[in-house]
Amino acid sequence: xxxxxxxxxxxxxxxxxxxxxxxxxxxxxxxxxxxxxxxxxxxxxxxxxxxxxxxxxxxxxxxxxxxxxxxxxxxxxxxxxxxxxxxxxxxxxxxxxxxxxxxxxxxxxxxxxxxxxxxxxxxxxxxxxxxxxxxxxxxxxxxxxxxxxxxxxxxxxxxxxxxxxxxxxxxxxxxxxxxxxxxxxxxxxxxxxxxxxxxxxxxxxxxxxxxxxxxxxxxxxxxxxxxxxxxxxxxxxxxxxxxxxxxxxxxxxxxxxxxxxxxxxxxxxxxxxxxxxxxxxxxxxxxxxxxxxxxxxxxxxxxxxxxxxxxxxxxx
Ligand SMILES: *[C@@H]1O[C@H](CO)[C@@H](O)[C@H](O)[C@H]1NC(C)=O
Ligand SMILES: *[C@@H]1O[C@H](CO)[C@@H](O)[C@H](O)[C@H]1NC(C)=O
Ligand SMILES: *[C@@H]1O[C@H](CO)[C@@H](O)[C@H](O)[C@H]1NC(C)=O
Ligand SMILES: *[C@@H]1O[C@H](CO)[C@@H](O)[C@H](O)[C@H]1NC(C)=O
Ligand SMILES: *[C@@H]1O[C@H](CO)[C@@H](O)[C@H](O)[C@H]1NC(C)=O
Ligand SMILES: *[C@@H]1O[C@H](CO)[C@@H](O)[C@H](O)[C@H]1NC(C)=O
Numbered sequence: 001x002x003x004x005x006x007x008x009x010x011x012x013x014x015x016x017x018x019x020x021x022x023x024x025x026x027x028x029x030x031x032x033x034x035x036x037x038x039x040x041x042x043x044x045x046x047x048x049x050x051x052x053x054x055x056x057x058x059x060x061x062x063x064x065x066x067x068x069x070x071x072x073x074x075x076x077x078x079x080x081x082x083x084x085x086x087x088x089x090x091x092x093x094x095x096x097x098x099x100x101x102x103x104x105x106x107x108x109x110x111x112x113x114x115x116x117x118x119x120x121x122x123x124x125x126x127x128x129x130x131x132x133x134x135x136x137x138x139x140x141x142x143x144x145x146x147x148x149x150x151x152x153x154x155x156x157x158x159x160x161x162x163x164x165x166x167x168x169x170x171x172x173x174x175x176x177x178x179x180x181x182x183x184x185x186x187x188x189x190x191x192x193x194x195x196x197x198x199x200x201x202x203x204x205x206x207x208x209x210x211x212x213x214x215x216x217x218x219x220x221x222x223x224x225x226x227x228x229x230x231x232x233x234x235x236x237x238x239x240x241x242x243x244x245x246x247x248x249x250x251x252x253x254x255x256x257x258x259x260x261x262x263x264x265x266x267x268x269x270x271x272x273x274x275x276x277x278x279x280x281x282x283x284x285x286x287x288x289x290x291x292x293x294x295x296x297x298x299x300x301x302x303x304x305x306x307x308x309x310x311x312x313x314x315x316x
Contacts, residue, residue, distance in 0.1 A: 020163070024204070029094050077090075078090050078091075107298075108218070110243045115176075118172060120172060121168070126168065126199055188212050192210060219297070221288070227308050234278065234279040234280075241300065252273060289303070
């Protein structure tokens, strides 16, 4: 009995997809599906998941194979062959069983048009995703170019780029994207749309999300925070995150300094348009975070705590 269970597990594992199949067909449950062999030959032989005896009710007609009443055992990899030579393969799955409402969360660390998204899915699924810029209703008529606006998208349907394969582990998936036409100096008028497609065992899943890059920006932490005592005051200086675009006058940052007094009390202070400040208080340690003041973006992660040391605890 345990041997049988193991055997069944092994068979299930060998059928698991490791990459998005190049050619797939989405059918409806209990409806017929026609799989075509892309060949000039008139007669071919079919296998399902490598088996010459498919677990499906089939009608063969030259290069066409009709799966009658698609059910879960009938899904999988259909390959057509001629004399032991593989001609074509199509992965057959059933359509999304209404598992809508999926969400992905995306983050950019600057305004350079690159970002990363992650989402949840079935453990055994493979995913791919594609970036498009969504037209609000119809592609707009050519408008007078806005100052500093970047050229429009190459395709009038708003589609950009290719499908990107997603990395996945334990049901969490992620993918990196770059919008080649993103312009950090232009106002973003249309949201980006991301379409996701997944194949899990036997089913096809799809969902899409849309957002503005400006709403997903989360700067990296500010860097090189230094603290030194001079004439009784603590001089703090730092630099913007390395990934933050220039010029500083245009891509301003709001800084949040948090410091700890000798008695453990935490104090918060905010400065904008500068990369240094002075504190009168005696300070035990200090850290810093930043945010884009002109968008609804998130605060960066905190820098590490900078210990001010015993010198900071004495009167200067
Ligand atoms: C389908 O089967 C063929 C033949 O065994 C193989 O070459 C191909 O990689 C398989 N496709 C997928 C997506 O597993
Ligand atoms: C059929 O095969 C030809 C040659 O390999 C290829 O160019 C074409 O895109 C294929 N068509 C489909 C529908 O897969
Ligand atoms: C295969 O199917 C296509 C359309 O699905 C049809 O046009 C064609 O005639 C079929 N071929 C055969 C040999 O039945
Ligand atoms: C996405 O980019 C991050 C670094 O920004 C990298 O660590 C990660 O491996 C990339 N993921 C993929 C799927 O390319
Ligand atoms: C900690 O020290 C600050 C300044 O010296 C003082 O204002 C504050 O009340 C103190 N807090 C506590 C909990 O003692
Ligand atoms: C800003 O973001 C918060 C939560 O992240 C959201 O509740 C709020 O509606 C946003 N405001 C604007 C103007 O987008």
